[in-house]
Amino acid sequence: MFSSKEEFKETFLRRLEMTYGKSFDQISRKDQFYILGQMVKEYISKDWIASIEKTRASKTKQIYYLSIEFLPGRFLGSNVLNLGIMDVLSEGLKDLGIDLSEIEDAEADAGLGNGGLGRLAACFLDSLASLSLPGHGCGIRYKHGLFEQKIIDGYQVEYPEHWLHGFVWEVKKPNLAVEVPFWGKVESYTEDGKLKFRHVDAVKVLAVPYDVPVVGYQNKIVNSLRLWSAEPTIYPGLEDVARYKRETEAVTEFLYPNDTHDEGKILRLKQQYFLVSATLRSIIRSFRKKYIDIELFPEKVGLHINDTHPVLAIPELMRILIDEEGLSWEKAWSITTNTISYTNHTTLSEALERWPIRIMEPLLPRIFMIIHEINERFCEELWDAYPGSWGLIESMAVIAHGEVKMAHLAIAGSFSINGVAKLHTEILKHREMRNFYQFYPHKFNNKTNGITHRRWLLKANPELSALISEAIGDGWIKHPEQLENLKGFSSDQTFLEKLISIKRKKKEQLASRMLKNAGIQVDPHSIFDIQVKRLHAYKRQLLNVFHIMYLYNRMKEDKYFKPYPRTFVFGAKASPGYYYAKKVIKLINSLAEKVNSDPEVNPYIKVVFLENYNVSLAEEIFPAAEISEQISTASKEASGTGNMKFMINGAVTIGTLDGANVEMAERLGQDNIFIFGLRSEEVLNYQSSGGYRPYDYYHADDRIHLICSQLINGFFPDAEEFEPIYDSLLAENDQYFVLRDFSSYIERQKDVSDAYQDQLSWTKKSLMNIAMAGFFSSDRTIQEYADGIWKIQPI
Template sequence: MFSNKESFQKVFLKKLEMTYGKSFKESTVQDQYHTLGNMVREYISSDWIATNEAQRSNHSKQVYYLSIEFLLGRLLGQNLLNLGIKEVVEEGLKDLNISLEEIEEIEADAGLGNGGLGRLAACFLDSLASLNLPGHGCGIRYKHGLFDQKIVDGFQVELPEQWLRHGNSWEVRKVDQSIEVNFWGDVEYYSDNGKLAFRHINGESILAVPYDIPVVGYDTTTVNTLRLWNAEPASFPVHKDVMQYKRETEAVSEFLYPDDTHEDGKILRLKQQYFLVSASLQSIVRSHRIVYGTLANLHEKVAIHINDTHPVLAIPELMRILLDEEKLSWDDAWHITTQTISYTNHTTLSEALEKWPIHLFKPLLPRIYMIVEEINQRFCEELWKRYPYQWKRIEDMAIIAHDMVKMAHLAIVGSHKVNGVAKIHTDILKKREMKNFFDFYPQKFINKTNGITHRRWLLKANPELSILLNETIGDEWVKNPYALKQLESYAQDKNFKDQLKKVKQQRKDILSEVIKKQTGIEINPQSIFDVQVKRLHAYKRQLLNVLHIMYLYNRLKEDSNFKIVPRTFIFGAKASPGYYYAKKVIKLINSVADVVNSDPVTSPFLKVVFLENYRVSLAEDVFTAADVSEQISTASKEASGTGNMKFMMNGALTVGTMDGANVEIAEVVGENNMFIFGLSSEEVLHYQQNGGYRSFDYYHHDQRIKKVLEQLTNGFFKNTYDLFEPIYDSLLMQNDEYYVLRDFASYVQAQEKVNQAYGDKDKWFEMSALNIAQSGYFSSDRTISEYAKEIWEINSSKQILSY
C-alpha cells in the first residue's frame, strides 16, 4: 500500500472520500489527518496481530508495565518514522499540495501524564517494541488528561484538556474484552470444601472497557500494545440514583490526578488506582488462562511492573485473584505474586510516598483491605522474629500504622525487585529513605538509571542534527545509540563543529518563531538559549533561576560597565492546580519577564519567556534549540530526571547540582564539560539531620540576595501588592527548605562560567559534541535491556544491547 507515492496517493484519496463522503477538494486538514492516521493504523494491523499471535504461540514471557501516566505526545510522525514510510508519505502528500508537517500539527498531544514519570513510560514502550521484547503498557484513558494551561495576566489558569475532541485514530475499542471492577460492598465468609473462603458481595460495579493502541518498534515487525481503560457504567445499581452512578463512574477516567485536598477527591484517586490494576490484572490473568489453563506458572510467564506507588494495589489484587478465584493457599499465592511483581521507586520526597487513610480505604475496597491487613500481619511477624522487642523499627516498617496504609511499604514487601532510577537515588533509598527495608531485603534493591528514546528526542525531534550525525559517523546510532561515542573523535574537528553550530542555529531560529507566534515576544536567536522546562515544584528550584535573573537585571541597571553575552531565559512548566506556592512562582517568572523585556537598558541583553501549556510536541522544539540545560534541583531531591538527558543528547550543556542522573552525566562526559554548582547530597542530608542552616545569614551577608528578596515585597513589581510574600516568607521565615539562598552564590559563579565559555564558540561546540557523543548511554534501549535481563527475565528475538 505504501510501496511508492503513487500507490499511497491512490489509497489515500479513495479512503478519504469513502470515510467522509466528500471529494478531496472539499476535505479539511482534520479530515486529511484522520484519513492518514487510520491508514497507518490499518497498515500496522497485520504486524500487530502477528506479534500477538507469535508471543502466544511461542509461550514467551511477557511484561506488563502498569503506570498511572503515559505521556505519549503525537504518534503520527513517530509511527511513520519507525515504519520507514515517512519519505513516501511526505512525497505523496506534497504532490497533493498537502504539508505533512501541517497534518502532524493537527494531532492532539495525548496529555495522559504530568512529566517525567509518564514520558519515561512512553519511552520504555518504544524501546520494548524496538528491541523486539514482549512488553505492553496498561494505563487509563483519561477523557481530559492533564489540564491545558493558559497564562492570563501572568497567572496560570487551568482549562480541561480536550485531546479526544476529534477522536483518536490510533485506538481500537475492544468492548468484548471489558472487565467488571467492584467497589464498596461487603465480604462474605463461607466454607469451600471445609476451608474458609471469602467473596466480595453487594459491590458497585464499574465496566472497564479497553482501548488498545499499537506501539510500533523502529525498523522491525514487532508491534506491542498500550491498553488504556475507559470507565463506563456496568449494570445500574438498584439502590442508587442512575445519573449519580453514571457521573461517579465516568469520573474515574475523566481527569488525571483529580484534586485530593478533600475526601471525595481522595476516594476518586484511590478508585482510579484500583480501577487500573484490577482491570489490568483480570485481563492479564484471563489471557494467561487461555494459553496455559492454570495460574500456577504465572510468575514464569508474566512479569508485572508497577511504575511508582500508584499501581501498588496490583499486589493485593493479584492475591485476591489467586486466593478467591484460583483457590490457592496463601503461601502459594504469595510466592507467585512476589515473583511476578516488581516496583520502581521514583522519589525521595516523603509527601510523594502515598498513604491512604483506613477509614477511606476499607469501605471502598473491603476485600483488598483484608488482604493488605493479612500481608501486614505476616510481615510484622517476620520483623518480630528478626528484631524482637524493637517496636520502633517494626512500627516504622509496618504497611499499616497510625490508621494509614503505606503504599511504598506494600510495594517493597510484595515485589521481588525494587529499583531506583539513578545511582545516587538508589544509594539514598538504601542508606536513608528505605534503609530499614534494605537491611531486611538487601537482595531486592537494584539500580536502573532512567533513559530516553533517542528515536523520539533526536532522530524525530532534530532531523538537522540527525542528518549531520549520519554524514559524520553513519546511521548505526539509530539502532545502537552507543555508537554515538564515535563522535568523540570529531569533537576537535573544526569543520564538524562549524556544521554543529549551524545546526544549532537552525533549531534556535525555529524555536524563535514558535516563541514569537505563541507569546508575541521577539527574541535574539543569536543569544544564549538558557532553558528550564519541567514540572513546577519547589525542589526543582525554578525560583533559584528567576532570582538569578533578577540579580542580572539589577547589575545591568546599576553598572554600565557590566556586560554579558545576550541571554534568553526560557521556562516551561505546569503547576498542580492545588499547589498555590508553585503557581506564585509562575506569576513571579512572568512578572520578571514584564520588567526585563520592556526595559530598554536590559532588553538587548536579557529576555525572559514563559511558554504556556508545556507538552511533548512543544518540548521537541525546545530541547533541540537549547544551549544551556538548567538541572538545578536541591541535591538528593531529584530521583533521576530525563530532561537532562534530552538536552544532553541535543548538545546543550548542563548547569546543574550533583543530583539524580546529573551525577552519571558528569561521570561519562566529565565535569569540565558541564557547569556543576551547589551543595552535595551529603551536605543537604547533614543540614536536614543536624540543623545549622540559617537562611537569614545569607540574606544579611549577601547584598545581591538582600536586594532581590526585598524586590519581592517592596512594590518593585507593579500591582502585585503582597502577592509574593509567601515566597519571601518561605525563604526567610520558614528557613528556605530547599537551600535556594545557600546555593545562590555558587549558582551565580556557574552562570558566570557559562557566560565566559560561550565567548569561545570553538570550545563551546567541542563540549557540545562531547555531550552528544556520550549521550547514547542514556538511551532507554540501555535501560530496558537491563530491566529485561535483571528484573523481568524476558527475551528478545534479537541480541539485547550491552553497555
C-alpha cells in the same frame, strides 16, 4: 498503499474524497490527519496481529508495565518513522503541496501524564517494542488527560484537555470489558471445610479496554498500550442511576484529581484500584486460556509497578489467587512476590503515598482485609528478625498510625525494588529505605533511566541526525552507544561549523514559535537558556528566576555592565492544587513583563514562559537549547530525563550533582558540564543535623537581600502577591536551599557566559554531550530491566 509515493497519493486522495465528499482543496488539515492516521493504523495492523500471534505461539514470558501516567505525545510522526515509510509519505505529500509536519501539527498530544514519570513510561514502551521484547503498557484512558494550561494575566488557568477528539490510533474492545467493584462489604462462608470470602453489595464499574499499537523501530514488532475507560454497567440493586453514572464516569475523567479533600482522595484511590483490578483480571483471563497450572504464573507473566500508584496490584493479585483460584495464602503469596517488581521514583517523603484507613477500608473492603493480613505477617517476620524492637517494626509496618503506607506494601510484596539513578538508589538503600535494605538486601538494585533517542533526536532533530549519520553511519539508531564515535570529530572544524549551523536553524525555528505563541521577539543569536519540567519547589525554578533578577538589578546599578545576550525560556505546569507552584509561575511571568518591557535591559535579557508545555512542544525546544537548567536541590531529583533530552541535542548542562546529572558528569568530565551547589550528602546532613540559617545569607549577601526584598516591596505591581515565596525562604527556613546555593549558581552562570563567547570551544562541549548521550538511551535501560529483573527474551 505505501509501496510507492504514487500509490500512496492515489490511495490518500481517494480516501479523502470518499470520506468527506469534497474536493481536495476544501479538506482541512485535521481531516487530512484523520485519513492519513487511519491509513497508517491499517498498515500497522498486519504486524500488530502477527506480533500477538507470535508471542502467543511462543508462550514466552510477557511483561505488563502498570503506570498511572503515560505521556506518548503525538503518534503520527513516531509511527511513520518507526515503520520506515517517512520518505514515501513526505515525498507524496510534497507533490500534493503539503508538508508532513503540517499534518502532524493537526494531531493532539495524548496527554495522559504530568511529566517525567509518564514520559519515561512512554519511552520504555518504545524501547520494549524496538528491542523486540514482549512488553505492554497498562494505563487509564483519561478523557481529559491532565489539563490544558493557559497563562492569563501571568496566572496559570486550567482548561479541560480534549485530546481524544480525532484520536485515530485506539481500538475499542468491549468484548474484553471487566467489572470492578467498590464499596459494599465482605462476607465469610465455609466451602469444603475452608473459610472463604466474597465481596457483596458492591457498586460495580465496567472497565472497557482500548488498545493502542506501540510500533518498534523498523522490526515489524508491535506491542500494545492498553488504556482502561470507566463506563456504567447494569446490575441488580442499582438505585440512583444518574448519580451512579456521574461517579462512574468521573473515575477516568481527569488525571490526578485534586486530593486536598476526601472526595478527591476517594477518586484517586478509585483510579488506582480500577487500573490494577481491570489489568489483572484481563491478564489472568488471558493466562487461563493458555495454561492450566496457575503456579506457572510468575514464569509467564511479569507485573511491573511504576511508582506507588499501582501498588494495589499486590493485594488484588492475592485476592484473585485466594478468592477465585482457591489457593492457600502461602501459595498465593509466593506467586505474587515472584511476579511483581517495583520502581521507586522519589526520595521525597511527601511523595510516598499513604492512604487513610477510614477511606480505604469502606471503599475497598476485601482489599483492605488482605493488606491487613499482609501487614500482620510482615510484622511477624520483622519480630523474628528484630525481637523486641517495637519502634523499628512500627516504622517499617505497612499499616501504622491509621494509614496504609504504599511504598512499604510495595517493598514487602515485590521481588525487586529499583531506583532510577546510582545516586538515587544509594540514597534509598542507605537513608530513605535503610531498614528495608538491611532486611531485604537482595531486592534492591539500580536501573538508571533513559530516553528514546529515536523520538528525541532522530524525529525531533532530523538535521542533526542526518549530520551524525553522515559522519559515523546510521548504526547509532539501533545501537545508540555508537554515538561515542563522534568524539573523533572534536577537532574537525568543518563538522563543528555544520553543528553550529544546525543549532542556529533550530534556534530560529523556536524563536518563531515564541513570537507566535508568546508574542515575544527574541534574538536567535542570544544564548538560549532553557528550563522546562514540572513545576515543583525542589526543581528550583525559583533559583533560575533569582539569577535573572540579579542580572536585571546589576544592569540597573551599573550602566557599564552588559551581559552577553541571553534568552531565558521556561515551560512548566503546576498541579492545580499546588498553590506555591502557581505563585512561582506568576512570578516568572511578572518578571518577564518587567524585563521584556525595559528598553535598557531587553537588548540583553529576554524572559519567555511558553504555556501548555507538552511533548510536541518539547520536540521543538530541546533541539534549540544551548543551556540545560538541571538545578534541583541535590538528593531530591531521583533521576531526571529532561537532562538527557537536552544532552543528546547538544545542550550543555548547568546543574547540581543530583539524580542522573552525577552519571552525566562522570561520562562528560568537568570541562563539558557546569556543576555548582551543595552535594547530596551536605543537603542530607543539613536536614538531619540542622545548622542551615537562611537569614545568615539574607543579611550577609546584598544581592540576596535585594532580591528577596523585591518580592514584597512593590518592585512587582502587587506587593502582596509573592509573600508566600518570601516566607518559604525566610520564615519557613528555605527547605530547598535556594539562598545557600545562590552564590555558587551565579558564579557558574558567569563561567557559562564566558565559555559561550568562544563558539568553537563551546561547540566542542556540545559535541561531547551528544557523543556521550548514548548511554542514556532507554534501550540500554530496558535491556537492563529485561536481563536483570524481568528475565524476558526477544520475540
